[in-house]
Amino acid sequence: MPEVDQIVAARLRPLGQRLTPRRRSLLEILRSARHPLTIHEILERGRGLAMSSVYRNLTVLEQAGLVHRVITREDFARYELAEELTEHHHHLICSGCGLVRDMPTDVRVERVMRSVMAGMPADVFTPQSHRIDVMGMCPDCVQRRERATQAKGGG
Amino acid sequence: MPEVDQIVAARLRPLGQRLTPRRRSLLEILRSARHPLTIHEILERGRGLAMSSVYRNLTVLEQAGLVHRVITREDFARYELAEELTEHHHHLICSGCGLVRDMPTDVRVERVMRSVMAGMPADVFTPQSHRIDVMGMCPDCVQRRERATQAKGGG
DNA sequence: TTGACAATGAGAACGACTCTTATTACGATT
């Protein structure tokens, strides 16, 4: 995808950074993932990457606005492509297993959030962006819980 | 506030936990704070608390649904009273200094979030709650940045 | 008072992440 390379290199250059093979493969790994990845998942998918390089390069790519560090209740971070390279979206977070899935954008939500942010007085806060997480259970964890309840109730 | 004590004890009992002096003072510290507190802020305010006890008791209180662990981009957690003891609310997070402030509930936002969550198919996700953070700049950081820009442009 | 068990606190252990440093790769200049 040479077009993406253009965007990426253009974002890196002002920071005095290059688009190196490591960084290219990090971006490719994140692009091919269906959900935000942990460092360990990234290491699995990119054989031969040094952990310190992965951390360093993800930091660089984040500063360039190309990668977004996703914060969850897990005690480690996850990474995904920034919205400039994908689409604005939010997250579904399973409180059972910690799974993070992308949630499709909802026009009504975005409209009302835009309105709320625009209506905020500058002497209170100057909004730039927003993040929405819906917490709940993924289908697997719902099933797991149902089975556990049945086992208890039935025995 | 003996009424709160009732609620608190009732939430703790099913877990086989008591409302101890430590836990009472933790709740009081959180209640008297205007924003979610870090462990260190809690230790400052509650002289004589052991750090390990603070961590342990906050975990217990969180399991009892009385305290909420707030996740930010800072690399440490913050704690606040759970919504059962306060009000449903969201957060303004300053990307300059990390300050977290409560954002008053907006009826339109809640309505549309409720609708989105209710409309989610069960084979995709079973929503339980949501979290919204508005990222941006607090007035102090806006000023700081303006001064910095002026100094550069004017000098 | 005594027994059972929860609560406490000091510090060790854990793990995610960052920093240090020596080495290697790249781009521009001759």
Next chain:
DNA sequence: AATCGTAATAAGAGTCGTTCTCATTGTCAA
């Protein structure tokens, strides 16, 4: 193509928030 300056890399040590361990203390019930 050789050289030089700088960015990039990787291994491992270091940092620090958080959790675990365990010996001791507090609390409730009989």
